[in-house]
Amino acid sequence: xxxxxxGGGIIGSSVAWRLKSDGVEVSxxxxxxxxxxxSWAAAGLxxxxxxxxxxxxxxxxxxxxxxxxxxxxxxxxxxxGVDPEYDQQGxxxxxxDDASRAELQSRARWQRAAGGDVExxxxxxxxxxxxxxxxKIIFALHMPGNRRVENRKLTLAYINAATHAGVDFRxxxxxxxxxxxxxxxxxxxxxxxxxxxxxVIINAAGAWAGDIRGLEDDRIHxxxxxxxxxxxxxxxxxxxxxxxxxxxxVVPRRDGRILAGSIFEEAGFNKSVTLDGMERILRAVRAxxxxxxxxxxxxxxxxxxxxSDDLLPVLGASPTVPNVLYAAGHFRSGILLSAxxxxxxxxxxxxxxxxxxxxxxxxxxxxxxxxxVVKIADMI
Numbered sequence: 001x002x003x004x005x006x007g008g009g010i011i012g013s014s015v016a017w018r019l020k021s022d023g024v025e026v027s028x029x030x031x032x033x034x035x036x037x038x039s040w041a042a043a044g045l046x047x048x049x050x051x052x053x054x055x056x057x058x059x060x061x062x063x064x065x066x067x068x069x070x071x072x073x074x075x076x077x078x079x080x081g082v083d084p085e086y087d088q089q090g091x092x093x094x095x096x097d098d099a100s101r102a103e104l105q106s107r108a109r110w111q112r113a114a115g116g117d118v119e120x121x122x123x124x125x126x127x128x129x130x131x132x133x134x135x136k137i138i139f140a141l142h143m144p145g146n147r148r149v150e151n152r153k154l155t156l157a158y159i160n161a162a163t164h165a166g167v168d169f170r171x172x173x174x175x176x177x178x179x180x181x182x183x184x185x186x187x188x189x190x191x192x193x194x195x196x197x198x199x200v201i202i203n204a205a206g207a208w209a210g211d212i213r214g215l216e217d218d219r220i221h222x223x224x225x226x227x228x229x230x231x232x233x234x235x236x237x238x239x240x241x242x243x244x245x246x247x248x249x250v251v252p253r254r255d256g257r258i259l260a261g262s263i264f265e266e267a268g269f270n271k272s273v274t275l276d277g278m279e280r281i282l283r284a285v286r287a288x289x290x291x292x293x294x295x296x297x298x299x300x301x302x303x304x305x306x307x308s309d310d311l312l313p314v315l316g317a318s319p320t321v322p323n324v325l326y327a328a329g330h331f332r333s334g335i336l337l338s339a340x341x342x343x344x345x346x347x348x349x350x351x352x353x354x355x356x357x358x359x360x361x362x363x364x365x366x367x368x369x370x371x372x373v374v375k376i377a378d379m380i
Contacts, residue, residue, distance in 0.1 A: 012205075015204055034159055035156065043148070045147075047336065055114045085150040085153055092121075095139040119144070123135075179195060227263060228261060229260065250288055262281065308331075311374045315363075
């Protein structure tokens with residue numbers, strides 16, 4: 001069997017690694033450079049409780065995503081030779097007013113009921129975990145099982161592990177369309193006019209997943225959501241846990257860098273860093289960690305989160321071309337769901353029953369009308 005994977009980011013590379021581990025011949029076609037889009041721009045959270053806003057299918061998927069990552073991270077590190085810096089300090093989610101405290105208390109209740117580990121903290125208890133916190137906080141949630149990685153190293157780990165296993169990666173190879181005969185895909189047509197044949201096609205093209213011609217009848221709309229991140233140079237260990245509020249995040253790295261973000265903007269494929277974006281991030285992070293104002297600024301960047309119309313991942317077979325599979329639309333959870341996506345796509349290709357129910361994330365939901373359109377402003 002030969003699989004053709006469209007997209008060489010963290011999702012495409014994870015899928016390729018898992019497929020090759022299962023004995024499938026794999027070629028990956030990346031329109032630009034491997035791993036340098038959303039995967040490179042992320043904050044690197046493996047935080048299902050921080051990512052989900054309500055109980056239900058996505059929260060269950062996110063919890064499964066962390067379990068899947070926990071199960072493979074040691075093997076991935078060994079096979080790739082790259083340490084993804086899987087840190088264990090947890091997440092603090094802080095509140096500054098009664099409304100946000102009530103929201104966090106509600107989150108704690110439903111997360112406990114759904115199997116999440118969460119602790120409600122007084123300001124004094126929160127300060128013990130993160131002395132840099134603002135004295136204006138009135139309440140916090142601690143999610144000790146939520147963790148983080150250095151997302152760029154994790155992306156390289158998947159690419160390296162897949163390369164060492166024998167996956168064929170091709171950079172600068174833009175896919176124009178799926179070649180279809182008799183209702184099945186026979187390969188992909190590249191921008192240079194060449195045809196690559198294969199038995200199964202995996203669309204893992206991120207924000208560009210909707211640009212692949214031949215799948216129009218699936219009626220899936222993918223689009224980019226811009227995020228911006230600021231980076232500061234601090235001493236290692238200044239901040240332990242990642243820190244969240246309703247307006248921003250602060251994510252430390254082992255080498256002392258502090259990432260501050262992020263915002264959600266529909267700006268097309270424009271990856272510019274803007275003054276407005278920087279100001280909004282700075283206001284949010286200074287409210288959480290006032291001392292960040294005196295920490296040297298290092299750099300800023302923007303990336304494009306890959307979204308679908310209901311802001312949920314799209315996982316599984318095309319409803320119109322059955323040997324085309326989607327591994328796309330991960331929005332802000334691509335790092336968290338990277339291992340699980342590779343696992344379930346490999347299961348589908350090999351005819352195994354996936355460990356999670358993929359029905360809520362089926363590509364067919366857009367064609368049969370069960371998908372609910374969600375606006376970015378309603379999710380954040």
